[in-house]
Amino acid sequence: MHELSIVMGIVKIAEDETAKIKENTVAKIELEIGQLAGVELDALNFVWESAVKDSVLEHALKTIIEIPGKAICADCNREFYLNNIFDSCPNCNSNFKGIIQGKELRVKSLEVI
Amino acid sequence: MCGTCGCGSDTNGPTILKPGEHNHSHDVLHHNHDSHTHTHEHHTHEEHTHTHNHSHDHKHKVLEIEQDILQNNQVLAARNRGYFEAKNIFTLNLVSSPGSGKTSILERTLSDLKETIPFYVIEGDQQTLNDANRIDAIKIPVIQINTGKGCHLESDIVYEAVKKLEIKNNSILMIENVGNLVCPSMFDLGESKRIVIISTTEGDDKPIKYPDMFYTSDICIINKIDLLPYLNTDIEKLKSYALQVNPKLQFFEVSATTGEGMEAWYGWLKENI
Ligand SMILES: Nc1nc2c(ncn2[C@@H]2O[C@H](COP(=O)(O)OP(=O)(O)OP(=O)(O)O)[C@@H](O)[C@H]2O)c(=O)[nH]1
Ligand SMILES: [Zn+2]
Ligand SMILES: [Zn+2]
Ligand SMILES: [Zn+2]
Numbered sequence: 106m107h108e109l110s111i112v113m114g115i116v117k118i119a120e121d122e123t124a125k126i127k128e129n130t131v132a133k134i135e136l137e138i139g140q141l142a143g144v145e146l147d148a149l150n151f152v153w154e155s156a157v158k159d160s161v162l163e164h165a166l167k168t169i170i171e172i173p174g175k176a177i178c179a180d181c182n183r184e185f186y187l188n189n190i191f192d193s194c195p196n197c198n199s200n201f202k203g204i205i206q207g208k209e210l211r212v213k214s215l216e217v218i
Numbered sequence: 219m220c221g222t223c224g225c226g227s228d229t230n231g232p233t234i235l236k237p238g239e240h241n242h243s244h245d246v247l248h249h250n251h252d253s254h255t256h257t258h259e260h261h262t263h264e265e266h267t268h269t270h271n272h273s274h275d276h277k278h279k280v281l282e283i284e285q286d287i288l289q290n291n292q293v294l295a296a297r298n299r300g301y302f303e304a305k306n307i308f309t310l311n312l313v314s315s316p317g318s319g320k321t322s323i324l325e326r327t328l329s330d331l332k333e334t335i336p337f338y339v340i341e342g343d344q345q346t347l348n349d350a351n352r353i354d355a356i357k358i359p360v361i362q363i364n365t366g367k368g369c370h371l372e373s374d375i376v377y378e379a380v381k382k383l384e385i386k387n388n389s390i391l392m393i394e395n396v397g398n399l400v401c402p403s404m405f406d407l408g409e410s411k412r413i414v415i416i417s418t419t420e421g422d423d424k425p426i427k428y429p430d431m432f433y434t435s436d437i438c439i440i441n442k443i444d445l446l447p448y449l450n451t452d453i454e455k456l457k458s459y460a461l462q463v464n465p466k467l468q469f470f471e472v473s474a475t476t477g478e479g480m481e482a483w484y485g486w487l488k489e490n491i
Binding site for chain 1: 277278279280281282283284285286287288289290291368369370372400401403404405425426429430433459461462463465
């Protein structure tokens with residue numbers, strides 16, 4: 106379950122950033138997670154509590170901003186939203202496309218006390 | 219232990235071993251995966267619905283971080299890639315579900331080509347030295363990474379293994395990832411090419427069930443074609459699903475058991491080093 110590694114990555118970022126300004130409690134954390142990023146939010150939420158225990162994130166309120174998938178067709182240039190990484194262009198049916206959004210996996214902000 | 223893929227809460231971290239070495243499991247690296255236990259409550263998005271309306275005590279500070287969560291792995295992968303390029307080491311990351319035949323394909327490939335190409339192998343598994351012993355038996359330098367509860371390799375542990383393996387310039391490094399079609403897809407190891415292996419017994423719709431792995435791979439080896447007469451698998455359908463996910467995929471159809479189709483794969487290897 107890579108969601109555990111992902112939460113551990115989030116903890117590391119939070120620990121590093123708060124250490125820089127010598128704070129040790131995060132009140133809020135905002136994450137941006139693309140719908141094509143390959144992360145199951147259920148699984149992420151499932152591991153969250155145990156993974157943040159004893160870290161600066163232990164009591165943080167977590168907000169997840171989900172970013173919908175969007176691609177641009179390499180054949181007809183149409184921009185379109187997609188739910189699956191394999192959705193084809195609704196205009197010309199091509200499978201050749203560039204993903205322009207939806208792969209994000211980011212810590213957007215931290216609010217420290 | 220998590221039901222999804224076996225990530226559990228055991229205390230053993232990843233270990234690196236060469237066949238023949240003593241098997242006390244020293245933790246080679248401090249790996250994040252470990253120090254945490256899983257609880258089995260199900261957590262949902264409840265945090266979303268909180269409205270935050272308490273009065274601020276003027277001590278809150280908002281840090282706009284905008285940092286990629288996988289950045290650490292990506293930076294280390296880039297370091298690996300630079301090392302490989304400098305030494306002209308062509309590196310392949312072999313990914314698949316458990317049991318598709320990664321080790322069998324390696325055994326056959328190494329036996330057939332070892333006189334002409336210097337190979338090195340990193341074996342990734344949750345437990346046991348079994349795969350490394352199979353490679354060691356054909357006298358190819360090999361090292362085993364046991365991820366413990368981890369379900370995929372990450373670039374930091376690959377870096378440690380690479381150092382220990384002492385790879386010579388102008389060679390091919392094969393990294394057999396942990397058998398798992400989900401988790402390894404997100405972790406770049408610094409490889410030159412990623413190869414997804416699927417066997418004919420797995421069903422033709424695997425590529426759209428696990429699209430991320432097919433999306434991030436360059437090559438798709440379809441193994442166990444010797445079994446086709448006994449199965450309902452439609453290889454053309456499998457390929458068209460895979461191409462739907464990743465139109466740039468290149469296919470090889472092989473049987474590691476009979477050797478059928480291996481020449482085309484060897485041709486690709488020789489062309490690419
Ligand atoms: N019939 C047939 N069986 C094969 C073929 N390739 C591998 N097998 C069998 O499939 C089983 C699994 O093969 P392995 O090579 O161990 O598979 P793997 O992908 O390395 O497995 P993990 O490392 O556990 O993920 C073994 O029993 C092999 O003998 C093939 O081409 N045809
Ligand atoms: Zn996993
Ligand atoms: Zn189009
Ligand atoms: Zn294997």
